[in-house]
Amino acid sequence: MRLKLDPRTKLYMLLIVSAIVMMSATTPLLWTIRIVVTVIPLLLLISEKRYASAFRFAALYTVALVLTFRFLSEESTGILKALLTGYSGIVVQFLPALITAWYVVRTTKIGEFMSAMQRMHVPDGIAISLAVVMRFFPTIKEEYASISDAMRMRGIALGGGNAAKMIEYRMIPLLFSCVNIGDELSAAAITRGLGGKGKRTSVEVLRLRAFDWLLIAVFTAAAVVFVVFKYVL
Amino acid sequence: MKESIIEIAHVSFQYKGSANGFLKDISLSVKKGETLLLTGLSGSGKTTIIRLINGLIPHYYPGELAGSISVAGHDIAKTELYELAGLVGTVFQNPRSQFFSVDTDGEIVFGPENIGLDPTEIINRKQTVVREMQIEKLLGRSLFELSGGEKQRIACASVSALLPDIILLDEPSSNLDQGAIENLREEIKRWKEQGKTLVISEHRLWYLKDLADRVIYMDAGSIRQEWSGPEFASMGSETVRQLQLRPLEVPDISPPICEGGCDCADDCKTVSPLPLSDDGFLLKDFYFSYHRKPNLFGKKKLTGQDDMLSLCIPHLVLPKRSVIGVIGKNGTGKSTFLKCVCGLEKDCKGSIEIDGKTYKGKDRRKLCYMVMQDVNHQLFTDSVEAEILLSMKEGSKERCDTILESLSILAYKSMHPMALSGGQKQRVAIASAIAANAKLMLFDEPTSGLDFAHMEKVGALLKNLAASGNTVLVATHDLELIELCCDYVLCIENGKLGYMRKVGSLQ
Numbered sequence: 001m002r003l004k005l006d007p008r009t010k011l012y013m014l015l016i017v018s019a020i021v022m023m024s025a026t027t028p029l030l031w032t033i034r035i036v037v038t039v040i041p042l043l044l045l046i047s048e049k050r051y052a053s054a055f056r057f058a059a060l061y062t063v064a065l066v067l068t069f070r071f072l073s074e075e076s077t078g079i080l081k082a083l084l085t086g087y088s089g090i091v092v093q094f095l096p097a098l099i100t101a102w103y104v105v106r107t108t109k110i111g112e113f114m115s116a117m118q119r120m121h122v123p124d125g126i127a128i129s130l131a132v133v134m135r136f137f138p139t140i141k142e143e144y145a146s147i148s149d150a151m152r153m154r155g156i157a158l159g160g161g162n163a164a165k166m167i168e169y170r171m172i173p174l175l176f177s178c179v180n181i182g183d184e185l186s187a188a189a190i191t192r193g194l195g196g197k198g199k200r201t202s203v204e205v206l207r208l209r210a211f212d213w214l215l216i217a218v219f220t221a222a223a224v225v226f227v228v229f230k231y232v233l
Numbered sequence: 234m235k236e237s238i239i240e241i242a243h244v245s246f247q248y249k250g251s252a253n254g255f256l257k258d259i260s261l262s263v264k265k266g267e268t269l270l271l272t273g274l275s276g277s278g279k280t281t282i283i284r285l286i287n288g289l290i291p292h293y294y295p296g297e298l299a300g301s302i303s304v305a306g307h308d309i310a311k312t313e314l315y316e317l318a319g320l321v322g323t324v325f326q327n328p329r330s331q332f333f334s335v336d337t338d339g340e341i342v343f344g345p346e347n348i349g350l351d352p353t354e355i356i357n358r359k360q361t362v363v364r365e366m367q368i369e370k371l372l373g374r375s376l377f378e379l380s381g382g383e384k385q386r387i388a389c390a391s392v393s394a395l396l397p398d399i400i401l402l403d404e405p406s407s408n409l410d411q412g413a414i415e416n417l418r419e420e421i422k423r424w425k426e427q428g429k430t431l432v433i434s435e436h437r438l439w440y441l442k443d444l445a446d447r448v449i450y451m452d453a454g455s456i457r458q459e460w461s462g463p464e465f466a467s468m469g470s471e472t473v474r475q476l477q478l479r480p481l482e483v484p485d486i487s488p489p490i491c492e493g494g495c496d497c498a499d500d501c502k503t504v505s506p507l508p509l510s511d512d513g514f515l516l517k518d519f520y521f522s523y524h525r526k527p528n529l530f531g532k533k534k535l536t537g538q539d540d541m542l543s544l545c546i547p548h549l550v551l552p553k554r555s556v557i558g559v560i561g562k563n564g565t566g567k568s569t570f571l572k573c574v575c576g577l578e579k580d581c582k583g584s585i586e587i588d589g590k591t592y593k594g595k596d597r598r599k600l601c602y603m604v605m606q607d608v609n610h611q612l613f614t615d616s617v618e619a620e621i622l623l624s625m626k627e628g629s630k631e632r633c634d635t636i637l638e639s640l641s642i643l644a645y646k647s648m649h650p651m652a653l654s655g656g657q658k659q660r661v662a663i664a665s666a667i668a669a670n671a672k673l674m675l676f677d678e679p680t681s682g683l684d685f686a687h688m689e690k691v692g693a694l695l696k697n698l699a700a701s702g703n704t705v706l707v708a709t710h711d712l713e714l715i716e717l718c719c720d721y722v723l724c725i726e727n728g729k730l731g732y733m734r735k736v737g738s739l740q
Contacts, residue, residue: 109335109336109339110333110334110335111334111336111338111339111343131333132333134335135332135333135334135335138335138377139329142377143610146607146610147611149572149577149605149610150605150610150611150613152577152598153575153576153598153601153602153611154611154613154624154665155598156613156623168613169613169614172613172651173609173610173611173612173613176609176651177607177609177610180609181329181330184325184327184330185330185331185332185333186293187289187293187294187325188323188325188330188331188332188333189333189343190289190292190314190315191287191288191289191314191317191318191321191322191323192318192322192333192343192344192347192391192392192395193314193315193318193319193344193348193395194315194333194343194347195314195315196313196315196316196318196347196348197313197315198315198348198349199349200346200347200349201345201346201350201351201352201355202346202352203346203352203355203356203359205352
């Protein structure tokens with residue numbers, strides 16, 4: 001089953017999840033809420049048939065959770081445990097936001113996004129910048145893939161064992177080509193009237209359906225309960 | 234006499250912070266409904282003229298501008314770019330970087346949305362354009378999965394949807410194959426019939442010669458010569474050559490396109506390659522599939538019987554010391570073939586046998602080196618010398634100098650590779666291929682967007698590489714290049730070996 005969510009719902013989810021990951025969970029109830037807001041975007045990814053990414057995210061998150069609760073504690077000592085604590089801490093803390101962001105970026109068309117931004121009266125300047133960022137992810141991915149190919153071909157994928165070189169070799173060509181593409185992209189967009197003074201229109205008709213409202217309610221409730229139980233009670 | 238719609242009067246222009254790419258006292262007027270073809274060497278100012286008309290100069294690319302440009306009564310210098318959007322449409326060279334949307338539908342309506350048209354009107358326009366161009370099949374797709382030719386059709390559609398009176402095309406065929414160029418030609422013809430004014434900057438001339446009403450030859454920022462369409466079309470091949478333009482006729486490398494007429498076999502098992510001696514690179518079991526996803530634990534094992542193969546070449550001999558042109562339509566598997574040969578696709582288990590040795594898997598990378606279409610992706614260091622040394626195991630500076638000398642880029646030894654011109658960068662990449670002792674060199678579209686003079690240089694270079702003992706495999710859409718330098722031509726169709734034959738021989 002494929003659920004077509006309104007982009008505004010998706011952005012709202014992203015906002016709430018981001019807020020929740022910024023507050024540390026301390027009690028079992030708070031942990032439950034966190035896990036719930038992580039599982040929902042995972043299910044949504046599955047409903048969009050993005051099984052591979054859903055599986056990877058789920059595995060990563062579960063491993064980090066298990067590590068945090070079963071194997072690590074304040075008394076843990078040793079370098080390995082310190083590294084593991086750092087790793088799983090970061091994953092458990094921020095992965096929920098990443099999963100949601102991934103879902104939003106991969107399932108929202110630029111047209112829908114621009115239309116949603118207009119309906120929310122976001123200035124065009126901001127909406128366009130954000131849209132360009134979304135447009136750029138697949139480009140970066142393509143460029144990155146061909147740079148990786150070039151590196152493997154020359155046998156320098158690992159930078160000759162030098163971590164700094166490894167990053168340098170990847171980043172320099174990537175930055176050059178992204179700057180070039182960005183430049184050509186804006187020139188092309190401007191010649192087609194982007195950034196004009198007139199009001200932009202949109203062919204995408206947005207409507208909040210029952211399922212949108214349900215999700216908005218669930219996420220609002222999650223945020224309220226989280227804040228109330230953490231800071232008020 | 235029709236009124237003129239574009240009027241360029243005594244315009245000089247110099248890009249900010251750059252010494253080249255400037256125009257000197259250009260005057261040009263284009264009549265309503267005229268089709269003007271701009272040609273000339275790379276860097277002669279063709280693109281700059283296109284940018285003058287669509288207003289990107291001076292509004293997007295700053296520089297020193299003198300003289301006046303008026304387009305349909307608008308003084309460009311005083312007109313905001315968005316006001317020109319419904320008036321002047323531009324199709325750019327690189328299909329990769331002219332999209333704002335991620336999906337095809339969104340892209341077609343992007344322009345009309347920007348100028349604030351009513352949504353029902355936008356939908357109507359979209360439907361009209363889609364019907365006229367017959368691109369129903371491309372709707373609802375991601376732009377990132379389209380082939381170059383399909384992307385360019387969407388670019389044309391999205392320009393059409395704005396209903397501009399003037400359409401500019403900046404080297405639109407650079408990345409297109411024969412069939413896609415035919416489509417582009419049809420589109421240009423249709424625009425011409427609709428009475429649009431067209432200005433086209435292009436190196437490939439054969440597909441435009443009977444569409445252009447007037448042809449302008451640019452050289453070093455000035456208009457050097459001007460012909461009427463028929464005059465130009467009947468020009469002798471000697472004159473064309475002297476002007477260093479690409480030929481007006483498609484070179485005949487029988488069959489010119491791998492479509493009907495050729496002996497492309499359907500069943501990949503039954504294809505017999507050119508009967509050759511064993512003195513060559515023997516490619517065995519090259520199978521690859523984009524559709525078969527690997528399962529979570531094991532690698533996929535592909536065989537020739539699989540019906541979802543993107544590449545299926547069970548047996549192929551590449552003759553040593555020769556230049557072999559690889560042709561085929563956009564998206565038919567040429568690049569995939571090159572990537573598989575040099576071992577970049579892990580799932581392709583093919584082996585290469587040469588001189589009694591067999592190279593498999595990663596070892597193939599020691600034998601092969603690919604010069605990519607976008608060479609920017611394979612230059613990593615901060616100087617040309619470091620770039621070459623990176624490819625050498627022993628790191629001998631003398632050898633590095635010798636290689637650079639042989640490619641006549643020794644003078645740029647200490648420069649940053651990114652500061653070089655496109656052709657020089659390509660030579661740096663070739664130099665690292667030589668440094669890495671690659672015996673089989675692969676080139677992916679080395680001449681896309683090049684003028685004839687540069688193409689001749691590339692051709693000579695490839696011939697030299699073959700003469701000095703390498704084997705060169707070059708994937709290209711430029712039949713001119715094949716005529717210039719290839720010994721053999723290899724046609725790939727739908728991932729299968731169509732045919733392989735000697736260039737020039739009809740057998």
